[in-house]
Amino acid sequence: MTHSEENYLKSIFHLGRNVKEVVSTNAIAELMDTKPSSVTDMIRKLSEKSLVHYKKYQGVSLTEKGAKTALSIIRKHRLWEVFLVEKLNFTWDEVHEVAEQLEHIKSEKLIDQLDELLGFPKFDPHGDPIPSKNGNFVETTKMLLNEMPIGAEGICIGVKDSSAPFLKFLDKNKIALGYKIKVLEREEFDDSFYIRIKERKIHISNQIATNLYIKII
C-alpha cells in the first residue's frame, strides 16, 4: 500500500463519515488539492484492490476492507499527534503536518508500543477519538461551548481555532484539554458565558465559546 493510496482512503473516509456513504470525485479532488482526473485514476486502482466500491459516474464508497485500512491510518495519525504534544512539546497547531508523515510508517509493534507509552489515549489533542486496534472508536457528542445549554457539563476536548494567539489565551486562562467544564449562566447582552472550569468560576466571551469543543458527559 503506497502513501498515496493511504491518503486517498483517509480522505474518502473523512468525506463519507461512515462506510456506506458515497463520495464524489470532485469532493476528493478538492480536499486533496489535486485534479478530478487524478482521482478517477486512483479510484480505479483502489477498486481493483477491493478497497472501494465504484461504478463509473456513481461516486465511490469504502468497502469493509477499505474502511478498516482508513481507520488504521487515522489511528496512527492521532496517536502520533498525542505523542508529539505529550512527549515532544509540540503545540496543537504544529502536530498535523508531522503526523501526516508519521502515519505512513509501517510497523504494528511500533504503533502498539506507542499506544502503551501514551497510556492508551482515547482522544487526540484536537479532541478527535482514536480508533482502537480493531477499528472501533467512541462516537462522542462533541459540541462547541456556545451550543451548550445552561447547566450542561462536559470535558474540554479540543479547539476549532488553533491559531497561536488563541492557544496562548487558553494557556493564560488555564483552560486546557481534559478539564471539566459546566455552563453556569449566559449573559444575554453580549452572549458571553459564566462557566465553572476545574472548580474555578470564570467569564468568557462568545468568541471564545464558539471556538472550544466540549465532549458532553
Add this chain to the structure above:
Amino acid sequence: MTHSEENYLKSIFHLGRNVKEVVSTNAIAELMDTKPSSVTDMIRKLSEKSLVHYKKYQGVSLTEKGAKTALSIIRKHRLWEVFLVEKLNFTWDEVHEVAEQLEHIKSEKLIDQLDELLGFPKFDPHGDPIPSKNGNFVETTKMLLNEMPIGAEGICIGVKDSSAPFLKFLDKNKIALGYKIKVLEREEFDDSFYIRIKERKIHISNQIATNLYIKII
C-alpha cells in the same frame, strides 16, 4: 529531497567512510540491492544538485553539502533507534527496518525534541555514534572484546552478532549496553576471557568475545 536520494547519499557515505573517498557504481548497486544502471541515473541527478562529485567512469564522492545531508539522515536514523529501544521496548535486532522509514520524516523540531527526550545520547543501540546537529560525531576506537589487551578498559557499546539467541544470552548474563568492562586475564587453552563487568567478575568464551564491541576509554 526524495527518500531515494537520501538513501543514496547515506549509502555513499557508508561506503566512503570519509568525504573525499571515491565509491564505485557497482558497490552502491550491491549495497542497495539495485542495478548499476539505476545507480548511474541517480548519481547524475545528485551531481546536478551538487551533492556529489562525479566524473563518468571515475566513481563518485560526496561534496561537503552531500556529506552534511547524509550525516543528518544518519543522525535521525540512530536517534530513532535509541527511541525504539529505550521507549518502545524494541530489541536491537528489530530497530533497523523501522528506523529506515523514520529517518525520512521531515521536521527539525521533531528530531531536536526527540534528542532531548532521550537525553542527548551519543551512541545508538549498536554502539554507533550519533552525529550532532552540525554533523560532528565522536570518532571512537571501537574494537571487539577479543582484540583487547589484558588490563584494557572500555564500555560495552554494541554487538556484531545481533541475533536473538546472542542477545538473550547477554540478557541472561547481565551484559548490557553502557556497562564498564575490564579484561582481567586470558585463558590460553581455549582463548576465553576473564573479565570484570560492572564490578562482577565473569568468564566468557572466545565466541562471545568476538561479538562484543567495546569503546576503549
Add this chain to the structure above:
DNA sequence: ATAAATTTTTAGGCAAATCTAAAAATATAT
C-alpha cells in the same frame, strides 16, 4: 423536455525511479 451547466471520465503526456540489453570505457591477465 430539452438546453445549459456541471461533473466525471478518457486519451495522451510527463517526471521519477526503476529495469533490461547492448555499447563503451577501463582493468586484468597472459
Add this chain to the structure above:
DNA sequence: ATATATTTTTAGATTTGCCTAAAAATTTAT
C-alpha cells in the same frame, strides 16, 4: 601489448502518480 574480463554508461521500456484538454454522462434550470 593485446585479448579478455569487468565495470560503467547509454538507450529504450515500464510503473506510479500526476497533469491538460477534450469527450461523455449526469444534473439543473427554464
